[in-house]
Amino acid sequence: DTEVTQTPKHLVMGMTNKKSLKCEQHMGHRAMYWYKQKAKKPPELMFVYSYEKLSINESVPSRFSPECPNSSLLNLHLHALQPEDSALYLCASTQSTSEGTDTQYFGPGTRLTVL
């Protein structure tokens, strides 16, 4: 099974709201990723967790706050977002971050709209 699940599928929030995106995988992968994707563009890496520790933060604004409570679960907490943050947010996982051969498996994404 190569499934990564994400909830919710769609999220509409105001600029003062606080919300969270959730990602889950049960493949035993030890690396998990958050990407942001604008329409018709490639995914942009935001964060990488390796063995439940944050290993990469691609200079993402602090209004995005990742959390990895355990090896199967990854959250992205959102607060005081801007309309330009509206995008498809993708979660992905790999066996590890040390093996470049590992395939990244992506979830279906959360479509976020910030009003």
Add this chain to the structure above:
Amino acid sequence: AQSVAQPEDQVNVAEGNPLTVKCTYSVSGNPYLFWYVQYPNRGLQFLLKYITGDNLVKGSYGFEAEFNKSQTSFHLKKPSALVSDSALYFCAVRDRGSARQLTFGSGTQLTVLP
């Protein structure tokens, strides 16, 4: 540094005809190369990857890709296109000698015409 180029934003092909989606890469060492497909409002689905060995890689849904080291290319191919193949295709590279993450190309929209 590592980079990927997908020179065509849009590729149109008639159903039943062969299709090619082009990808060229640049890495300082040897590459790991990947192809993903994305249907509207969906995540990226893995199609195939080149790690080492045979230059012709076979993947999901009848797709294959040929690694060409001299031309630094990794073009995606399918002998007979289906309307259902219409989607956005991304090539990605990772430098074998680097700790860097995947670098994606800009994407190619494939439209298969009935």
